[in-house]
Amino acid sequence: MPVTTQKILFRNISILDSTGADPYPGDVLVDNDRIAAVGTVDPASAEGARVIGGRGRTLMSGLCDAHTHFTWNNSADLDGLGTLPVEEHLLFAIESAKTYIDSGYTMCVGAASAKPRLDVVCRDAINAGRIPGPRYLANGPEVAVTGGALVKGITWFADGPEEMHKTVRKLIEIGVDQIKLSMTGEEITGTQRAEDTHFSDEEVAAAVTEAHRRGIRVCAHARSAESVKMCVRHGVDIIYHASFTDAEGMDMLEAAKDWVFVAPGINWLVATLYEAESFGFPQEAAEAVGYKKELEIATEGLREMHRRGIKLLPGGDYGFAWTPHGTYARDLEHFVERLGFTPMEAILSATALGGEIMLRPDELGKVQPGYLADLLLVDGDPLADITILQDHDRLHYIMKDGRFHKETEPAPAQA
Ligand SMILES: [Zn+2]
Incomplete structure (x- = not known):
């Protein structure tokens, strides 16, 4: 089987990166199983990427x-x-x-x-x-x-x-x-x-x-x-x-x-x-x-x-x-x-x-370049209401190793 590269660009998201920094707006590029760029993504590096429009939703670590x-x-x-x-x-x-x-x-x-x-x-x-x-x-x-x-x-x-x-x-x-x-x-x-x-x-x-x-x-x-x-x-x-x-x-x-x-x-x-x-x-x-x-x-x-x-x-x-x-x-x-x-x-x-x-502090648990792409796209701000993480319907995208386990885009009428 040919090795296919797979890029995914999360655009216009609120990045909760688990470094302790307050969430900030930006984009995140995933290249195969790793996070390639966080915050500002060079358009050339994102060429060919599938784009997920964030609409301000929170992107955070699994x-x-x-x-x-x-x-x-x-x-x-x-x-x-x-x-x-x-x-x-x-x-x-x-x-x-x-x-x-x-x-x-x-x-x-x-x-x-x-x-x-x-x-x-x-x-x-x-x-x-x-x-x-x-x-x-x-x-x-x-x-x-x-x-x-x-x-x-x-x-x-x-x-x-x-x-x-x-x-x-x-x-x-x-x-x-x-x-x-x-x-x-x-x-x-x-x-x-x-x-x-x-x-x-x-x-x-x-x-x-x-x-x-x-x-x-x-x-x-x-x-x-x-x-x-x-x-x-x-x-x-x-x-x-x-x-x-x-x-x-x-x-x-x-x-x-x-x-x-x-x-x-x-x-x-x-x-x-x-x-x-x-x-x-x-x-x-x-x-x-x-x-x-x-x-x-x-x-x-x-x-x-x-x-x-x-x-x-x-x-x-x-x-x-x-x-x-x-x-x-x-x-x-x-x-x-x-x-x-x-x-x-x-x-x-x-x-x-x-x-x-998990003994992998340099590649798990943060939204940082080089980390493994284990990510959640959450509908809402868990810092404003920690209980939203209990609501599976608000976990719109769940990714592990750069692959989506779940991808749900609510119908625009409900947005
Ligand atoms: Zn026990």
């Missing part, structure tokens, strides 16, 4: 979800994650991948796969162009110590440093990009307390040493104060939740802010507390097991982390009945409404920091 589960199946029955047959489960994961990119997400960090190879297979199929989806860093089953599974049937167990080494090696053999340690409980389980820490220092150290030896990162479900400190002490790269971070943990996070990422998964707490009633978990029940207290303490801690410049990323553990796939951008609203981010800061967290957590 979004990143730092805590993704393709395999969470929108169910209220958590145990069903373990019992769902692998064939149906793969189909669901493929649909989730499509839902992410349909929602404007071009970068996702896998935070555990309900069956060993589902994440890896989806990642490889996306990369091969066989199925639509975001750029994906795949995970495996979460690793817990005996008795520490949050959901039945989706966990691998390891006790003591020796078994940690071996389990991490098995996960690397599957082909994962990162390892998930499930270090604390979670109140909805009814038996595992969020503030209980299951892992020993030796176990965390062994898992991280083994993973890092092979260039694989480690992420952790870490709600308790002690688990957050353990993560920092032993170099866990991505800390999920961090709800009960104490003063000492806060100082440790601040000292580690050059390398550590925190992704609180804040929508899980909000929705589990306020929106799970019709799925059999009313607010009184959520409050009784401590979700209200956890949300209050977590909110205060996360606001402090933001003040101290610790890298906080959206990504909300989506894929339960009350946090269904496709509603991912609610996290950005929570960052603004609850955590005190400006809309610009929330967007930088979901884009520029997304490029960092």
Whole structure:
């Protein structure tokens, strides 16, 4: 097949470039998979380009979800994650991948796969162009110590440093990009307390040493104060939740802010507390097991982390009945409404920091020359109203790698 060059010129757009600069009017030229020019485009270089008339709409980077589960199946029955047959489960994961990119997400960090190879297979199929989806860093089953599974049937167990080494090696053999340690409980389980820490220092150290030896990162479900400190002490790269971070943990996070990422998964707490009633978990029940207290303490801690410049990323553990796939951008609203981010800061967290957590800060997450063309053309100004990113109808164009995943031009009569 001949290699065809493909140029696309976005003309007369508001450029939200994720450098922190205010949006400015201009044009953006995409040449094959890369952004070639931003702001002023030399007409000669745009010759032969397909032109998209922007009419002032916002052009921005695709979004990143730092805590993704393709395999969470929108169910209220958590145990069903373990019992769902692998064939149906793969189909669901493929649909989730499509839902992410349909929602404007071009970068996702896998935070555990309900069956060993589902994440890896989806990642490889996306990369091969066989199925639509975001750029994906795949995970495996979460690793817990005996008795520490949050959901039945989706966990691998390891006790003591020796078994940690071996389990991490098995996960690397599957082909994962990162390892998930499930270090604390979670109140909805009814038996595992969020503030209980299951892992020993030796176990965390062994898992991280083994993973890092092979260039694989480690992420952790870490709600308790002690688990957050353990993560920092032993170099866990991505800390999920961090709800009960104490003063000492806060100082440790601040000292580690050059390398550590925190992704609180804040929508899980909000929705589990306020929106799970019709799925059999009313607010009184959520409050009784401590979700209200956890949300209050977590909110205060996360606001402090933001003040101290610790890298906080959206990504909300989506894929339960009350946090269904496709509603991912609610996290950005929570960052603004609850955590005190400006809309610009929330967007930088979901884009520029997304490029960092994907380990490609020089080519993902910004609208800059030389970056990969992962772009959204949004109807409206997300800085004026961050919630418009939740409305898929306002994501008129979605591009990944210079190719349109979606291109919808509303009829002129409605414009
Ligand atoms: Zn999760």
